[in-house]
Amino acid sequence: MSVLKSFIAGQWVGEKPAKALPSAVNGEIVAHTHDDTLDFKNAVEYGRKVGGKNLMAMDFQERALALKAMALYLQEHKKELYALSMHTGSTKGDNGIDIDGGFGTLFSYASMGRRELPSGNVVHEGPVTPLGKNNHFAGTHILVPRGGVAVHIDAYNFPVWGMLEKFAPTFLAGMPSIVKPATSTCYVTELAVRLMQESGALPEGSLQLIIGSTGDLFDHLEEQDVVTFTGSAATARKLRNHPNIINRSIPFNAEADSLNSAILAPDVTPEHEEFDVFVKEIRREMTAKAGQKCTAIRRIFVPKDQVNAVCDKLKEQLSKITVGDPSVEGVRMGALASIDQLEDVKANIQELLKTSELVVGGEGNFKATGDGTEKGAFIEPHLLLCRNPESGCGAHDIEAFGPVATVIPYDTI
Incomplete structure (x- = not known):
């Protein structure tokens, strides 16, 4: 019996089977989620202290090279992802959108980082603006990594690209990610994360994976953190109105129903x-x-x-x-x-x-x-x-x- 594992605080966690995940093609069980309880407080702290520290030890250029290395490794193992993704109902053409599209996103951000971002971890944005009548005061914008963690809650339709389109810019910006894929197709995301870990290009703590519920995760987020969500408008409203998200004004970005x-x-x-x-x-x-x-x-x-x-x-x-x-x-x-x-x-x-x-x-x-x-x-x-x-x-x-x-x-x- 295959039990999917979460990747939390540098460890693969999950032994007890929970929800069965059937193949969308023939109904056969592909895997089970796990029933093990996750320590989300520890996950958030680990992301900030370990993941954030390791990412900040690199600069934009080095993180861009790491993205490229991950993309190349995933590309070498795409047949494994193709075979598993078939159970989500995806054709070869669909895999080109989700799996190859995911690699392409990593390559694109790697190229963007190499071409457009400086060494170091500070980006100077825009000209100097006079703020006083006699030019005694002036201001300019600089962009720096936020110092928190990014929680990415993804939809079931793109288990690979959906994760990587959010992870790539977050990683390049020097921010660790905690990814929560949709349960029905999370077995493909889990394999992708395992491959990224095997690539050797993923700094410790820069990516964590939740299989199953987010539990009390939102309770442990702070102002430096961000949440991104893809899914239904109804779920987006529910998550956006979490008391801690509102009270701390934690940035929440949703991509919801589209007509x-x-x-x-x-x-x-x-x-x-x-x-x-x-x-x-x-x-x-x-x-x-x-x-x-x-x-x-x-x-x-x-x-x-x-x-x-x-x-x-x-x-x-x-x-x-x-x-x-x-x-x-x-x-x-x-x-x-x-x-x-x-x-x-x-x-x-x-x-x-x-x-x-x-x-x-x-x-x-x-x-x-x-x-x-x-x-x-x-x-x-x-x-x-x-x-x-x-x-x-x-x-x-x-x-x-x-x-x-x-x-x-x-x-x-």
């Missing part, structure tokens, strides 16, 4: 190249990562006289998408991250149907490709049409975080 739109201009018709580009981009955003991208298109604004043409073309494009086990040849869209997520998407589709109708999906004959997929978290692409948005359109407020988008007709720009 992105694509707009077809009124002068574009099916004869134009832009029409095909528009449709293909919607298909791609609906099906990449099974529609589980924060940037996925949820609302499709179309001139009223082009609604049928767009719906017909999207129906044609989406009918070509084979959904199933990512290891099967020809599969172009995998599963949602978990059964819980599948149920959540289905419930939100039902809410959307109160103001819209189905154009694609929901016919009742869907079957995912591959053995055992009936136990997986698969769903076909769903395209909806809100014919009378002036009478109400749920797509403006409801996000079905999967391969779901709604066509919304408009009269004028």
